[in-house]
Amino acid sequence: MILVWIIGIIVVLVVLAFIYYHNKFVVLGNRIDNSLSQIDVQLRKRADLVPNLVKTVKGYAKHEKGIMKNVTDARKAFLGAKDMKGKVKAGNMMQEALKSIFAIAENYPQLKANENFLHLQQELSAIEDKVAYSRQYYNDSILSYNNATKVFPGVVFAGMYGAKEKEYLKIPTEAKAVPKVDF
Template structure:
């Protein structure tokens, strides 16, 4: 009788542990999805600002056609990206194209003084800050989730219920270097 009670208590404790680990994995997986959505929102805002910025610069720098094409192509790539890796690659392309665009803008003093350009540049800068914060939050959340998927005993539950590790949003090595702009 006592043995049956002990076995029953052990079974109940094991079931409770499974439930707790499963629920924590679900919660962390949903946090990862939410964090990615926050990055996606900021990237969308960024892509919405770019056409206005390009049009403003075009009025001053009509002969810089390749710069505008690069920005437009990079923006399209970002808008069509589906996975974290595709977003990462497209985001890095767009960042490089925007750096070149701003370098071109430096050669036009009237453009730098243009109120629309300054406003768009400030909005884009704020959005870049939000993207950086969102990336950090996303990667922190992915770290917590991946740790839970890998650490014992939750890794058993993760494996049993097919929880897959999430990808980090990483910066390309080229992003860490100062761009060289030549005219």
């Protein structure tokens, strides 16, 4: 009789472990999907601000057409991206192009003093902070997921449920470069 109870308890524990790890992988996967969605929201907000910024800067910097084209092309690439990887890549292009616009503003004191430009610059700065936070949250979610799939006994259940290691968002090499400052 005791043997039946022991076997019954073991079966219940095994079933509970299956349920626990299934739910854990689902929850962690949903957190990753949510964090990707948050990155997408912030990148879209930034893309929506770009036309206003370009319009404001165009009036002051008519001969800086190449930079304006880079910003516009980056925005088009973002809006045309089919997957999150493409959106992140286009978002990085846009970030680099926007740096050029703000560098141009240094040459145009009237532009730097323009209230609309200042407002757009502050909004973009706030969005950049949110993008950075969203990317950090995504990578933290990936870390939790990957840890769950690599440690015992999670590694056993990960194999059974087909949960594979996921990739982190990486910063492009050009974004890591320290900007040069000339005095």
